[in-house]
Amino acid sequence: MSATTLSPPRPLAWIGAQPLAVLLAFAVLALVVSWSAAPSLFSSHDPFLGLTAQKLLPPSATNWFGTDHLGRDLYARVVQGTWSSVTSALIATLIGLAIGGLLGLASGFLGGWVDTVIGRLIDMLLAIPNFLLAVVIVSAFGFQTINVAVATGVASVAVFARLMRSEVMKTSTAVFVEASVLVGGRAAHVLLRHVLPNAYRSVVALAVLQFGTSILTIAGLAFLGYGDPPPAADWGLLVANGKDYPSSPWLVFAPATVIVVTVLAINRISRWIRHAA
Amino acid sequence: MTRNTSLSQAARRIGQALVVILLAYSFTFLIISVLPGDPISNMLLDPENGFTEEEIAPIIAHYGLDRPVLEQWWMAISRFALGDLGISLRSNRPVSSMLLEALPSTLLLAGSAMLVALLLALLIAYASQNLPRRWGQGVARVLPALSLSVPSFVIGLVLIQVFAFQLGLFRITQPNSLAATFFAALALGIPVSAQIAEVLIANLDHEAGQEYFAVAQARGLRRSQLFLRHQLRPSALPVVTMIALSIGELLGGSLITETIFGRKGVGSLVQSAVVTQDFPVLQSVVSLAAVVFVLVNLLADLLYPLLDPRLRRRDTAARDDTAERLA
Numbered sequence: 364m365s366a367t368t369l370s371p372p373r374p375l376a377w378i379g380a381q382p383l384a385v386l387l388a389f390a391v392l393a394l395v396v397s398w399s400a401a402p403s404l405f406s407s408h409d410p411f412l413g414l415t416a417q418k419l420l421p422p423s424a425t426n427w428f429g430t431d432h433l434g435r436d437l438y439a440r441v442v443q444g445t446w447s448s449v450t451s452a453l454i455a456t457l458i459g460l461a462i463g464g465l466l467g468l469a470s471g472f473l474g475g476w477v478d479t480v481i482g483r484l485i486d487m488l489l490a491i492p493n494f495l496l497a498v499v500i501v502s503a504f505g506f507q508t509i510n511v512a513v514a515t516g517v518a519s520v521a522v523f524a525r526l527m528r529s530e531v532m533k534t535s536t537a538v539f540v541e542a543s544v545l546v547g548g549r550a551a552h553v554l555l556r557h558v559l560p561n562a563y564r565s566v567v568a569l570a571v572l573q574f575g576t577s578i579l580t581i582a583g584l585a586f587l588g589y590g591d592p593p594p595a596a597d598w599g600l601l602v603a604n605g606k607d608y609p610s611s612p613w614l615v616f617a618p619a620t621v622i623v624v625t626v627l628a629i630n631r632i633s634r635w636i637r638h639a640a
Numbered sequence: 641m642t643r644n645t646s647l648s649q650a651a652r653r654i655g656q657a658l659v660v661i662l663l664a665y666s667f668t669f670l671i672i673s674v675l676p677g678d679p680i681s682n683m684l685l686d687p688e689n690g691f692t693e694e695e696i697a698p699i700i701a702h703y704g705l706d707r708p709v710l711e712q713w714w715m716a717i718s719r720f721a722l723g724d725l726g727i728s729l730r731s732n733r734p735v736s737s738m739l740l741e742a743l744p745s746t747l748l749l750a751g752s753a754m755l756v757a758l759l760l761a762l763l764i765a766y767a768s769q770n771l772p773r774r775w776g777q778g779v780a781r782v783l784p785a786l787s788l789s790v791p792s793f794v795i796g797l798v799l800i801q802v803f804a805f806q807l808g809l810f811r812i813t814q815p816n817s818l819a820a821t822f823f824a825a826l827a828l829g830i831p832v833s834a835q836i837a838e839v840l841i842a843n844l845d846h847e848a849g850q851e852y853f854a855v856a857q858a859r860g861l862r863r864s865q866l867f868l869r870h871q872l873r874p875s876a877l878p879v880v881t882m883i884a885l886s887i888g889e890l891l892g893g894s895l896i897t898e899t900i901f902g903r904k905g906v907g908s909l910v911q912s913a914v915v916t917q918d919f920p921v922l923q924s925v926v927s928l929a930a931v932v933f934v935l936v937n938l939l940a941d942l943l944y945p946l947l948d949p950r951l952r953r954r955d956t957a958a959r960d961d962t963a964e965r966l967a
Binding site: 494500502579583612615627 | 661791899
């Protein structure tokens with residue numbers, strides 16, 4: 364769309380040309396990734412060590428997010444919980460992308476009765492409320508963060524399948540695809556060379572958006588206590604633990620703010636991919 | 641001729657809806673009763689749960705747990721089709737009567753949430769068109785995206801913290817009071833309102849770019865009339881679609897909202913069924929949620945031609961064109 368899509372002569376100039384909000388969003392994402400990669404680098408406090416003398420302290424220079432009911436440093440807990448919160452959302456997104464993508468591809472490319480069958484399957488997945496579906500899967504397979512991730516992924520299959528199907532169908536009717544078929548291109552060639560490359564940008568944008576949505580869903584499931592039990596520190600679980608101490612609102616607001624800022628950043632990046640990248 | 645095709649089309653849609661309901665029931669059955677290796681017997685036989693032999697035998701007979709899976713599935717689905725939802729493993733009562741008890745409170749909550757969501761969405765959409773461009777419209781346009789980034793439980797907790805604890809407008813110990821119900825509905829409705837508002841704003845923008853809009857503007861119509869007649873009315877269909885689609889979200893969201901606000905309802909019934917592994921309750925709630933979702937969307941589909949004269953026209957090209965734009 365914009366001039367920036369052409370190969371940039373200087374990477375620095377290209378970065379400088381992006382909107383400030385996008386750069387900020389990438390900075391937030393980089394911070395979150397580093398939190399999950401090396402939590403100990405970012406906090407000198409031990410996330411498991413409680414000092415009862417220092418319980419429920421408000422945020423200060425030593426305890427940035429305050430301390431919880433056992434006197435643990437909340438910032439250290441948030442940083443420690445990043446890995447499982449983010450990785451499970453990533454797993455969920457990949458499951459949805461893989462299964463949904465394949466279903467949508469088959470449905471849109473093959474058409475006919477395959478399309479009809481997969482279409483009804485997608486309708487079925489859409490008809491069961493996502494959150495309820497995830498809840499049922501977790502309760503059948505056990506309260507663990509990994510099950511929460513799988514459940515969230517399965518619940519998001521329909522969205523991916525629907526988008527992939529419509530993208531594939533849109534491209535399949537394009538003149539250059541018709542031409543490729545007419546000059547004798549085989550199905551696999553047409554698919555890999557023409558159809559997928561044209562579908563991929565909107566699918567990637569959806570995957571990034573869904574990554575943010577998955578963080579929210581997983582936080583909700585962890586909030587209800589369906590993930591790993593404490594002392595795990597999933598963001599949703601931290602909020603759930605904090606809500607029992609209404610006179611110490613930072614126990615809710617600090618982890619909640621981290622969730623919101625992360626998801627906002629991810630959504631902004633998704634929009635950037637859709638429009639500009 | 642037209643009448644016939646639209647009738648057969650309606651019949652086809654109803655057939656599809658039935659298939660989807662059947663699939664949804666079977667899928668839930670697969671997850672709950674087959675994949676984890678029969679959790680019902682696992683739970684019954686777990687000595688920690690303290691079921692005696694005499695208690696277990698009738699339950700196993702009722703669900704046919706000693707029979708092949710396909711036979712169990714057939715028993716379950718024919719019962720469901722006849723309206724028999726089974727018996728709770730925990731309270732030993734029919735699931736249907738437990739659901740009937742829980743339903744009014746959730747219907748009230750979900751209904752008010754939908755109302756709140758619609759009003760908020762309309763307000764935001766109006767602001768996005770008619771406020772001063774830079775600050776007013778900008779804020780109105782950012783608001784939906786912002787509230788879609790906030791977990792719904794955080795919205796509920798913030799409302800409780802501010803309006804119950806700080807301002808004392810309602811008491812969390814009286815979850816069924818008018819004020820508490822209003823704030824619970826607000827918590828459940830805000831994410832839905834954001835989705836409706838996003839769709840609505842996109843459609844209002846589209847209408848504002850049309851030539852007939854410019855003509856109406858040139859005729860000197862007032863802002864409010866311009867908005868109602870030439871922007872809002874043509875955008876009604878996507879809004880109906882969004883409302884129908886968000887039914888599922890309201891049902892799923894009531895789980896969290898009812899837990900946070902301490903209300904008794906279908907959501908809290910699910911929550912306790914999950915904790916106590918009461919699978920007949922889960923199976924019923926999930927499949928009924930799917931039934932509700934399918935019926936509401938079917939209704940919306942059948943309503944479109946009544947709402948939009950363009951869909952009543954005989955030439956199908958225009959109809960397809962409109963349908964495509966709405967999708």
